[in-house]
Amino acid sequence: MDLQLKDLKGIGPQMLHILRNNGIWKPYDLLLNIPKSYEDFSITSIEKWHHKETITCLGHITSELKLIRGYKKDRVHFQAKIYNHTIDIIVFGRNYLIKEFKKNDCVLIKGTYDLYKNSIVASTISRQDKQIEIKPHYRIEGIHDLKLTHIMKDLFESQTLPIYENLPKELLDERKLMSRREAFYQLHLPQTFEAIDEAKRRLKYEEAFFMHLNMKKDEKIETRAPKPYDIHQVRALIEKIPYTLTLDQKEAVNDIFRDFKKPFTFERLIQGDVGSGKTMVALLAAYAIVTAKEQVAVMAPTELLARQHYQYFKTYLKDVNIALLTRKTKDKDMMKHMIFSHQYDIVIGTHALIEEDVLFKQLGLVVIDEQHKFGVSTREKLIEKGKHKDVLYLTATPIPRTLAMLTYGYAKISLMKEKPKRREAILTKYITKQTIDDMYSMMHSALIRKEHIFLVVPAITSDKVTDNIETVYQEIIQEFPHAPIFMLHGKLSSDDQDRMMENFITTPGSILLSTTMIEVGIDIPTATLIGIYAAENFGLAQLHQLRGRVGRGNLASFCYLISTKEDVERLDMLVQSDDGFKLAEFDLIERGPGDFIGHLQSGYLDFKYLDILEDEEIFLTAKEDLEKIMNQPDFNSNPKYRYLYKTYTKQT
Structure with missing residues (x-):
């Protein structure tokens, strides 16, 4: 019969x-409730007693205890020999x-020592038969911490609750980890x-280990033949690009092409800072698949x-059949027929791509841009349209490696931080409404030069x-x-939004007043100034994304952060740095992971x-240790890995 809470000594x-x-239903829950x-109640030696510092000591009460009434608070006063x-x-x-x-009781005293008054203002007074130097605080209202400590002590000493080891001994030895039982013992006692x-x-290692196992x-990996792309055609295309790829772009392309050569499918996240050239990396990967006689969905x-990507791909891939499939596409039935019959090599679109009757003849690569903007089910519907397809995720949201791994599962990650050298740095300034004339002056100059200007506000009204x-x-x-x-x-219809954007792009020397709808994807080489109103309402990562709407060409560009509140220290980070990864890390520390990831979807974030x-x-x-174990040929048969193998193969 299983041990019940009511069976434990001291629980009525x-x-x-x-x-x-408090969610504690069985003895094992008590164990997990760390x-x-x-x-710290370790005794402070007298030579370490310093004025106005906290000390802990044992003393004998040498006087009667007196209650002294006070105007605001009563106080108890006595003398003790220490x-x-x-x-x-x-x-x-x-x-x-x-x-x-x-009088004559022996007590433990913890409090603030006053050298000149020869006194201790005590925060803790307790009678303890045996000195407990470290006192755990459980913070369960209605139950004294000491009571729980005694219950846990009885539980461990009686050994009525088995605590099984779930990690192989070789890992405990190699990583110098406590046994599971010892870890829980040291946390409670x-x-x-x-x-x-x-x-x-x-326990952190254990949690990470089994999270990686899950x-x-x-992980969705299927075996397939290596992609037979034509490297000579790809190299010929690279030579036609009117600029030199950055080292990060080259490394990301090499990562993808190495994946193509392997005999199984892959998922890879291209995590690039604003303006780092992710689209070109995706284009080269797509072209490689086209030379392998397969189709690509973007x-x-x-x-x-989507239309911007379509124009970009058409510019560099003039001999490739490319389709644009959106809600507005005319004669969709004909286009869908041509997609299914492989008359189109690359299909670029929006949610229209996931419609049931959009079928591919041989889908070899799926590219999802700003993938966190889509729900998990939306992404899966597109990915499932291919039998042996690879998947590329693109994101301009720099997040730390750990969080990226948790958010995107076991997708491999390529980082792109370097910006093309042909682009000038964006000059960022922090201003207030009192100094907004500085921005107006620069706007007048930009309009005279027929450049484009963005003004961003946090709300419509x-x-x-x-x-x-x-x-x-x-x-x-x-x-x-x-x-x-x-x-x-957002209150404009989709058609009106597109028309407004088209008019702005085709009107030299114009201003676009917008909400954060322009945060990603707008690439106008002649956009040289952005003013962000009420900047205190945005996170640094989002401000960095908005700043990235300018400086896309070779023209000098400016970003003005307009704030009505004292937010100098935080906004100064943006003024001083254009490194999206550093800014995102600062944002993560300041705002916390829950606020930072917001809409990112993952089942692995609850630790x-x-x-x-x-x-x-x-x-x-x-992660490294788990992969080493799972790559061993006897992983599924060696008794020391039996628990891990059973956990891995168990259906959920």
Whole structure:
């Protein structure tokens, strides 16, 4: 019969009710309910007593306890002999101590020492038969921490609850990890703070290890023949590109082409900073698949971006049959027939690509741009249209490696940080409404040169944000009465949005006033200035994305961050740096992973022990160790891996 909570010494009906209200239903739940924090009660030697510092000591009460009434708080006062010195002890707001302690009692005292008053203002007074140097705090309302400590002590000493090891001994030895039982023991009944750290390291490693095992179970790898692309045709195309690829672009292309040569499908994330040239990398990969006589599907989140990709691909791949499939495409039935009969080599589109009657003859590569803009089911519907297809994800959202791995599963990752040398750096300035004339002056100059200008606001109309489409439009038409001004926002129909954008692009010397709809995918070489209103409302990563809408050509470009609040320190990060990865990391620390990833979808982000920022080394080490074990030829038969193999093959 399984051990029940009610069987444990010290747990009565009332405590049982409290535990269950806190999600603790069985003894094993008690084990997993590790303390939230620990308090150091190790004795402070007298030579380390310093004025106004916290100390811990043992003392004998040498006087009667007195209750002194105060205007705001009552206090209990008594004297105690500590290290042969008589010290005044003061405790505020705990009148019950008068009845709990008496003269000659031995007590543990923790508090702030006052050298000049020869006193200790105590935060803790307790009677303990045996000194507990480290006190766990569980923070379960209605149950004293010491009570839980005694219950855990009985649980471990009785050995009635088996704690099975779930990691191979070779890993424990190699990584110098505690056993599972010892880790839980040190967390509940700690002997040193170093032991607590080692216990946490063990459980973090275990959590990372089995998370990777579950990710392996979800990995979608199929065997296929290596892609027979024509490297000579690809090299000929590269030679025609009117600029030299960056080292990061070359490395990303090499990563993909090495994947093509392998006998199984792959998923790869091309994670590139703003303006790092991801689209060219995707284009070269697509062309390689075309030379292998297979088809390519490229899905973008908006019709504007899909059309932009279509024009870009047509510019470099003049002899390749490329289709643009969107909601507006005329004669869709004919186009779908031509796609199925392989009359189109590359099909670029939006959600229209996932329609059931869009069928490919031989889909060999799927490219999903800004993939976090799509739901998981949307991506899967497109990917499933190919039998032995490879998948490329493109994202301009720089996120730390650990978070990228969790978000994109076991996709391989290629990082692109380097910007093309032909582009000038964007000059970023932080201004207020009082100094906005600086931006207006630069706008006048840009309009004279027939360049394009973006002005971004956080809302269409809002009581909470003074800078919105309506208010800023009134300001701009007064300052620039003769300039063409276009407005783009979510309340416009899709057709009106496209028309507005098209008019802006084809009108030299014009202004686009927009919400954050322009955050990604807008590539206008003559756009040289962007002003971002109420910049304090945006994260650094998003501001960096918006800044990337200018500086796409070889013209000097400017970004103005307009803020009505004191946000100098944070916005100065953007002024000083154009490294999207550094800015994203700062954002992650400041805003937290939950806020940072927002719409990113992953089932691997709910950790009990791991911290995705602080524990990257543990995370990657566990991945490396798991792969080493799973690559061993006897993984499925060696008894020491039986538990891992059963977990790996178990259907969920």
